[in-house]
Amino acid sequence: MAGLASDGSNPDVSLLYDINGLAKAAPPWFDRVMEYVGEYGIILGLVLVVLGCWWSVRRRGTLADSVSGLAALIWAPLAAGLALLVNIPIRGFVERPRPFKDHQGLDVLVGGKTDYSFVSDHATMAMAIAVGVFVAHRRYGLVAIALALAEAFCRVYMGVHYPTDVVGGLALGTAVALLLAPPALALLTPVVSAVARSARGARLVRSRRAAERLAVAETFGIPEPRLGTGESDLAA
Template sequence: MAGLASDGSNPDVSLLYDINGLAREAPPWFDRVMGFVGEYGIMLGLVLVALGCWWSVRRRGTLTDSVTALSGLVWAPLAAGIALLVNIPIRGFVERPRPFKDHEGLDVLVDGKTDFSFVSDHATMAMAIGVGIFVAHRKFGLAAIALAFAEGFCRVYMGVHYPTDVIGGFALGTAAALLLAPVALALLTPLVSAVARSRHGARLVRSRSAAERCTLPETLGVPEQRMGSAEKDLAA
């Protein structure tokens, strides 16, 4: 794709200069922080949100609720991986250079970006994980989606992506996480249910204290007697 005009006639480029211009005006230490946050920090934050979601859902509600939520949580990184795979041919087809290759005066905060720009892998992955966590738990999902939006801002601030690269990443990540969710959950729920019924994997799905509070057997597509035995294993 040919370079875009930088005379203000293209809103994508104008917004790029406006956001990246903040980096030129910020102190060097702040730019270093933003570079780290945009490259690694927000992804680490998404991992922490996912861990917090896991810790919460295994301690609250019923066993059925925990299995359903954890199935969605397992889907989140899988959706991100699928979205990144889909992005490989998209990048190869569009062949959009990084903005700093076509436009002068940008403050680029990270080195080594030699691949194509559209769409942003970081924005795609962050939004896919955020929407996947939202499928599992709305409160944690909203926090994850907020981090995904922050990731998109950082990528433009760092001078390595156009705003439309980020928007495309958001769209791709959301589509992968939502459109494939019904099939993914249909496959993952029985697997997580099997883990919940196992002796050694049950605590990954349900905490001991939550299992002890459960006084009635729950059904997850298995006989009631078997589910009661699983709850006893969890409480052991």
């Protein structure tokens, strides 16, 4: 199964050379930036998106919105971890070498990659997190998905993955995060709801200002308005 891409006539290999060729033409400082971004920067960016999404869902909508949004947000990193576990037997079955081992002339920005290439762990993890965030909050989710796509591009640019490696990673992360979301949320939502009712954990689910606003609304019998699909409701 290692011969998924074997020569330059293969579109996968041709696209690899085209994208990695941008690294050859770029100044050294830009390649160093891309190396950091592709290895760590985008993942750090996704962490910041998750934190921003958490800050948003605990401040807006009804209490039920906050509980369901936070449950979906917790599922995002769990989905990423599960997707990486699913990828272990896939890599072992396909046994595809890194592209620089079979193809000459690539500008490899990161050394020391000795494991198999298909599918990309970085692309898998990034997209699983992004889809989980999208389930929690569409606007933040779109930002996260854009970051995941940028991660996929960076891995090919860096010369450590074929294009089909990252496409497979994006597909795997999406599949795990979406297909397993219903049972995961069914388990996580009651846990988050219990945390919301506790004295110590309530602030993790609901901001003080939002809780006070809800208390005032309940006192005067005014239902708190739910947010539209562009904000913090669960993506359908």
